Amino acid sequence: MSRNRRHLSQNFLTDPAVAAAVVRLAGVTRDDLIVEAGPGDGILTRAIARKARKVLAYELDPALSRRLRHRFADDPRVHCVHRDFLSTSPPRGDFAVVANIPYSRTSSIVQWCLEARALTGATLVTQLEYARKRSGDYGRHSLLTVSTWPRFEWELAGRVGREKFDPVPRVDSGILRLTRRPLPLVPREALGEYRRFVERGFSGVGGSLAASLRHPYGSRAVGAAFRHVGVDPRAVVGYVTPTQWIGLFLEVARI
Incomplete structure (x- = not known):
């Protein structure tokens, strides 16, 4: 060898x-x-x-x-x-x-x-x-x-x-x-913001995924997004599926 x-x-x-x-x-x-x-x-x-x-x-x-x-x-x-x-x-x-x-x-x-x-x-x-x-x-x-x-x-x-x-x-x-993918699941112009959104969610700031996302997106927008996508705000970050992440982002970013 x-x-x-x-x-x-x-x-x-x-x-x-x-x-x-x-x-x-x-x-x-x-x-x-x-x-x-x-x-x-x-x-x-x-x-x-x-x-x-x-x-x-x-x-x-x-x-x-x-x-x-x-x-x-x-x-x-x-x-x-x-x-x-x-x-x-x-x-x-x-x-x-x-x-x-x-x-x-x-x-x-x-x-x-x-x-x-x-x-x-x-x-x-x-x-x-x-x-x-x-x-x-x-x-x-x-x-x-x-x-x-x-x-x-x-x-x-x-x-x-x-x-x-x-x-x-x-x-x-x-x-x-x-x-x-032939076309991204998030608009191309929003891909950078999506990556920052995910990095913020994985940061652990605030002790939960929802808490990590409240700044800078706001409690009301984050709460509404979690309800709309059907994700428990207490969910462990790793167990949120990629499809759910995209849904949360599109709701919070109003895309």
């Missing part, structure tokens, strides 16, 4: 059937440009190339990068680049990300995806706990999920057993789907 591989907590897929399932869940078609972060041994790269128009595979490990270039030398659809994925600029045209990503870089890679303007979606093999947390599978919803929900849908699309990787990690993995 290389030093980079150990440092990045990277566990490579070993089962071609799992790789094919990830590509199928991603909905890859012959028209798609796919960007892959950390292709490693290329098992997922090969599965993507069977379906996509073009694959840009960014590999940080120099030995693995050389091996990948040799392995896909005869496939014009696959372009292997020795570079840190996080240092790249997103393509300008529509593209999607499909990748089995290092656990240690999950948050940074997800943020890269969220900030990429032309990204249509991302299908990421992540630590199962992360995928469950971001998708609301635990019954709770995180600040990141709620704040980005108007623009992106988060979904736990599948589970991958730990024995399907080398080296074998301590925990199972999840297949996390991040899909950009």
Whole structure:
């Protein structure tokens, strides 16, 4: 195992059937440009190339990068680049990300995806706990999920057993789907205000969600919004669904 591989907590897929399932869940078609972060041994790269128009595979490990270039030398659809994925600029045209990503870089890679303007979606093999947390599978919803929900849908699309990787990690993995909505659920000009609204709600100021939102929106407006959306003012912040958050915001902001 290389030093980079150990440092990045990277566990490579070993089962071609799992790789094919990830590509199928991603909905890859012959028209798609796919960007892959950390292709490693290329098992997922090969599965993507069977379906996509073009694959840009960014590999940080120099030995693995050389091996990948040799392995896909005869496939014009696959372009292997020795570079840190996080240092790249997103393509300008529509593209999607499909990748089995290092656990240690999950948050940074997800943020890269969220900030990429032309990204249509991302299908990421992540630590199962992360995928469950971001998708609301635990019954709770995180600040990141709620704040980005108007623009992106988060979904736990599948589970991958730990024995399907080398080296074998301590925990199972999840297949996390991040899909950009054709139109945001909040008017574009109000997305910034919505994020601030959510951050205020998650701040814990005042001891409850309703109390956190009373300033600067006012007790009357907040009370009316909670009644209209059907949310208990005493509700724990994490148990308020993204759809309810959006409803509260639209009511309080009078949009």
